[in-house]
Every structure is written in structure tokens, then in C-alpha cells.
Amino acid sequence: MSITLNYQHLTPADFDLVIQLATEVHGEGYIDKTSMQAWYEKGIKNNINASFVVYHNKKLVGFRITYAAQQWQIDKWCSTELWPVPAEQVCYFKCNTVDEHYRGHGVGGELLKRSIIATKAQGALAGVSHLWRPSPGNSAVKYFTKCGGILIKDHPDRWHEISLAGYDCPICHHDCHCEAAEMMIIFQ
Template identity: 55%
Template sequence: MSTIEYLPLHQDHFARLLTLANSVHGDNYMDLPALQAYHQAGLVNNINASWVALDGERLVGFRITWAAGNWQTDKWCSPTLWGLPENQVCYFKCNTVDSQYRAAGIGSQMLKLSVREAAKQGARAGLAHIWMQSPGNSAFKYFTKCGGELIKEHPGKWQENCDNEGYVCPICGTQCDCVAAEMLLKFGQA
């Protein structure tokens, strides 16, 4: 593996990011209009909280982070359990690393970069919904190791994506029973 370069997410990365996202997370996980909106949600005062990892021209990882105040809680969020005001919590939308590059610290480095930039934007913590059915439950283990604390488990969170957006879960197909672990990472712990 050559040297990995980390860059703020830019529209030049979109096509490669979508290919990786849909190959790892399942068909219709993300499309261009969604990615464009996600990118905008990560920007505040010219500070970008979303990152990509590149091996040469190959995009091997990405972390999409929405700035505090640029996202809305929903029924899958438990803000009364966070211990912080909602407007001080960014949202870690997704973290993805190509299977050939996992366990090399790429996800952790992108998280550190996102935390640094989100803190500059005014966030004091970040919330994530961690996919508990990831291979070997690696997503939960990784986020816990980085300092994330389990707030609540939400079975069936991604079924709405199947119903409304044509998402096909790589494990369950179009009837997704996967559990989302609502986890909070207070800054200073990443």
C-alpha cells in the first residue's frame, strides 16, 4: 500500500465516492443529489468537515460529516440522552473504507480530521448511527475504540431507506432488519 493522502471532500471526488459507497453499503445507498446535499451540510464558514482518502487517484475511503446546526434530529435520535444541546453536535453521516485498505488506520485518521474541522465549526461532539451488522461488527468496535459511547440501539432504522429510496441492504436485501447503534463521540476523545 502506498502513501495515503487525505483531502477535504470536493466535487471532483463525487463519482469515485459514489462507486465506493454503493459497492460497500449496497445498491442505491447514495446518489449524486444526496451526495451534493451531504457535501453542503458539511460546510460552515469555508470549513469542510468531510474527508476522502486517496491512494494515488484511487479513492479508498471517505467520511461525510454534517456540521452542527446543518442537520435535523429524527425519531432515530435521542437528544435528551446526549448531555449537550443539539446545535453543538455534528452528525457523522458515514465512514467507508475500501475492503483492501481496512485495518490500516484510514477510518480513524479521517475521523480525527472531521473532529478537528467540526470543532472549528463550533461542535462539541458528533453523533453517528453505527451499522451493527457490519462484518465482524467492525464499525461498532472501531467507533467505540475512538471514544464513541452507545446511547441507544434502533432496530430497523434503514428500512425507510429501502421503502423510500430503493436502498438494497447487502445483508437483508429490501427488508432491512439491521440495527443502528446511536453513538456519541464527545470531542477530546477521538
């Protein structure tokens, strides 16, 4: 039995459901209304929106937040000296989240594909992300690799600072020591 999924650009009307799904999957304090608005705005460049949501009937079952090149802060977790593309031409794949009942059916890959098309239209040549190594079965890294991602560098304690500031990691709670895989997809 196949289901019909409705992929569309993220809009402010989706914010509450995105926050709810993000909290269920990533933990309390991962995102709030203020950060959601900022994340949304970082994805729009040249009137092109690089962030997407997907619904099954009226239920939000996934989302992808992507920041346009030059509209995000390169920080200490970005190994720009190892990137094969100039930093000003790299978008940031902030977050990909799929409801657990819809995983394994290509939803994450389709969301990523749509974001790549949008960011290429915005002028990006590549996209970078920090993937959660402890995801169940290392699924985040596996999926990103399957989509063409290459490992740039591993970063222990990537989310430690935000956990001390209130983020409740699903594994470590308020003292997160999870490792991130900094990965890049170079667009063809």
C-alpha cells in the same frame, strides 16, 4: 512495505468515485448525485469543510461524510434527551467508508480524526452517528468505540424505510431490519 495515502477535503470532483465506493460497500441506492451534493453542503460551515476523502495513488480508498452542527435534521432516530451535549452543538458523522483492501490500517480513524478537528473549528462540542451493527465482525461499532464513542441507544430497523424506498441493504436487500447503534463522541 508502507503505502502513501493522500487525505484531502471532499470536493465535487470526488463525487462519482465516492458514489461508486459507497455502492460497492453499502449497496445500491445508498447514495446518488442529488444526495451526494446535499451531504457535501451540510458539511461546510464558516468556510470549513468537515468531510474528507483518501486516495492511494489515484484510487479513492475511503471517505468520511460529516454534517456540521445545526446543518442536519434531527429525526426520530436521535435520542437527544440522552445526549450529554446540547443538540445544537452536535455534528453528525453521516458515513465512513473504507475500501475492503485498506481496512485495519487506521484509515477510518484518521478520517474521523480530521472530521473532528474540522467540526470543533466549526463550533461543535460532540458528534453523533448511527453505526451499522451487522458490519463484518461488528467492526463499525468497534472502531467508533476505539475512537472514544459511547453508546447512546440501539435502534432496530433504522434503515427499513429507506430500504422500502429503494435502498438495497447488503444483508436484507429491500426489506432492511438491521440495527443501528446511536453513538456519540464528546470532543476534548
